[in-house]
Amino acid sequence: MKKTLIFLLGTVMCWYGNGQESNSERPERIDNLMQAVGDENAWRTARGFYMLEIAHVSRYKLPLVREFWIDFEQPRIMMVSNNVELNEIRVLNVDRGWTSKNNQVTAWDEQMVNGFRSFWPGIPTRIFHLIASNDPHLTYEIKEDRIIFYIDGEFVVWIATDPKGNPVAYGRSNNHAETHFLGEMLPYGPVRLWKEAFEPGGQWGVLMADYQLLPTLSNVSYSQPKD
Incomplete structure (x- = not known):
């Protein structure tokens, strides 16, 4: 389902840094990124986020x-995903789901858990939190x-x-097998993010209707309901 995009741009120079650097020591590219996405203190103090999106997925006739x-x-x-064809909740809770x-x-079986766990570290807005x-x-x-971002040395x-x-x-594959293009930047409270994201070929696309940084997740339960 994923479309492959090959970047033909050659890489001439690269720079390695780490998140321990103070803002004054960060390279300009990182500073520019953090300035573009809004209030750095808001990213720093957030515990997580809530997001509402309208998604087009090719296997469904109607948006989700x-x-x-x-x-x-x-x-x-x-x-939580809803349309006339689907009413579904999926939850990853650390080492189970x-x-x-x-x-x-x-x-969930182990494969499903590992799939979601591999996705979680590189969520772009989580990266902004880690930088801040x-x-x-x-x-x-x-x-x-x-x-390119790494956590504990892993891409x-x-x-x-x-x-x-x-x-x-952004993408989660070094060979660009999974590339998401991002649209116009808009304010969402104290931060700024893209209005939309999409893959080439029209297989997948989302419109972000709301994004809120959360100071706590104490009112969200990730535990599996008991029978």
Whole structure:
């Protein structure tokens, strides 16, 4: 389902840095990125986020309304998807997960859990939180056409920016097998993010209707409902 995009831009120089640097020591590309996405203190103090989006997925005839509650500090994701064809809740809760669909709850197998856990570290807005927090586990490699981010030495995501630092694309594969292009930047409270994201070929696209940084997730339960 994923379309492959090959960047032909050659990489001439790269720069390695880490999240422990103070703002004054950060490279200009990182500073520009953080200035573009809004209030750095808001990113630093947030525990997670809520997002509402309208998603087009090729396997569904109609768009999906999707809501997310995602924890920045632990691998916890709640995704609620609704349209006339689907009413589903998917939840990753650290080392386990579950799905509620058609009033039936099923536990995830190890493959499903690992799939969501591999996605979580490189969520772009989580990366902004880690940069703002000077997280010692985060490192980055600055190349001509993108910034590559690593956590504990493992690749998690790359982000491309325009000359002003605005994010214009990101991907979770070094060979660009999964590339998301990003639209116009808009304010969402104290921060600024893209209005839309899409893949080439029209297989997937989302319109962001709301984004809120959350100071706490204490009112969100990721636990699997009991029978």
